[in-house]
Amino acid sequence: xxxxxxxxxxxxxxxxxxxxxxxxxxxxxxxxxxxxxxxxxxxxxxxxxxxxxxxxxxxxxxxxxxxxxxxxxxxxxxxxxxxxxxxxxxxxxxxxxxxxxxxxxxxxxxxxxxxxxxxxxxxxxxxxxxxxxxxxxxxxxxxxxxxxxxxxxxxxxxxxxxxxxxxxxxxxxxxxxxxxxxxxxxxxxxxxxxxxxxxxxxxxxxxxxxxxxxxxxxxxxxxxxxxxxxxxxxxxxxxxxxxxxxxxxxxxxxxxxxxxxxxxxxxxxxxxxxxxxxxxxxxxxxxxxxxxxxxxxxxxxxx
Numbered sequence: 398x399x400x401x402x403x404x405x406x407x408x409x410x411x412x413x414x415x416x417x418x419x420x421x422x423x424x425x426x427x428x429x430x431x432x433x434x435x436x437x438x439x440x441x442x443x444x445x446x447x448x449x450x451x452x453x454x455x456x457x458x459x460x461x462x463x464x465x466x467x468x469x470x471x472x473x474x475x476x477x478x479x480x481x482x483x484x485x486x487x488x489x490x491x492x493x494x495x496x497x498x499x500x501x502x503x504x505x506x507x508x509x510x511x512x513x514x515x516x517x518x519x520x521x522x523x524x525x526x527x528x529x530x531x532x533x534x535x536x537x538x539x540x541x542x543x544x545x546x547x548x549x550x551x552x553x554x555x556x557x558x559x560x561x562x563x564x565x566x567x568x569x570x571x572x573x574x575x576x577x578x579x580x581x582x583x584x585x586x587x588x589x590x591x592x593x594x595x596x597x598x599x600x601x602x603x604x605x606x607x608x609x610x611x612x613x614x615x616x617x618x619x620x621x622x623x624x625x626x627x628x629x630x631x632x633x634x635x636x637x638x639x640x641x642x643x644x645x646x647x648x649x650x651x652x653x654x655x656x657x658x659x660x661x662x663x664x665x666x667x668x669x670x671x672x673x674x675x676x677x678x679x680x681x682x683x684x685x686x687x688x689x690x691x692x693x694x695x696x697x698x699x700x
Contacts, residue, residue, distance in 0.1 A: 443672070450474070450669040457664050473669040483670065485644055486651030489561045490674075493647055494629040496565055501572040501625040506618070508573075509580030510606050514592060524581055531574035539638045542567065546639070561645045567635045572628050576621035583617030584610060619685055627678050648674045 449457060451469045461467065477483050512524045546557045557563045587610060595605045611618065633649045640646055646654065652670040656663045 446668040446672055449664055450672055452665055454663070454665055473665040477666050477669050477673065482643060482655055483651070486646055486648045489646065490630055490648040493561060493564050493568070494626050497568040497572060497629040498622055498625045500565065500569050501576050502618070502622060504569065504573050505576040505580055505621060506611070507606065508577050509584055510610060513581045513584040515602065527574045528578040531571070531578070535571060535634055538570070539634055543638060558639055559641050559645055561640060561647065563639055564636060564647070567639065568629050568632060572625040576625055579621045579624070580614070580617055583614050587613055623681055623685060626681065630678055
């Protein structure tokens, strides 16, 4: 009797676990299916760019299979890297991105610390307002900004347009709000017992920020830094509107303006320039992706 009862009770259990195993297998199959679709969709453009960058202009113009390189060449890379104009574009982008990241972090970190820990009247509203400013599209801002710079030039005689350093004034309007929001979320995830203990030991708020919060919030700082660098490096509209001279252009605009002449498109060098321009953010993401995800996750779920 007991053996029969045990056997009969084991059958539903096996059926239950068998059903769970089948559900898990189907879930994995669908997951891999969509991951493959995702990889194909997002990897096709860079693969095509790489293939085109290895072709000569004659092969690109020929009616051959566009997904195959019959006579691979590194001529596009050699010509572009040997061009002083392209190196100027790269240098301007590097300078602008590094300085903007520095300015952004010097503003965002203290602002986020104040809004997350130093509670005062209207702090929550101000924090929300900072994030909402990031949602205003840049396409609505560059025209009034252009007009403001023109009026400033009329009043003072100082020319701000067509200078690469004017981008140092424009890019923080895109990077500071979002980086501040990320850091508010990350600082809010740090236990309050840490800063309370530091206050009891006689530390002031500056010391708490520098010696307690910044070391603990390193993943959030890295996430904000990567975001600011990516926005600064890939920005296209502002430099297109505010810079025109070849020696003042940054990489995204320089590639388009120098390699497209009328209706003639130098596709080999355009693809090469785009790949070389995408290399710095790609390298940064490859080494710091874990920190970036950790920082964004904390900013999204805390606060």
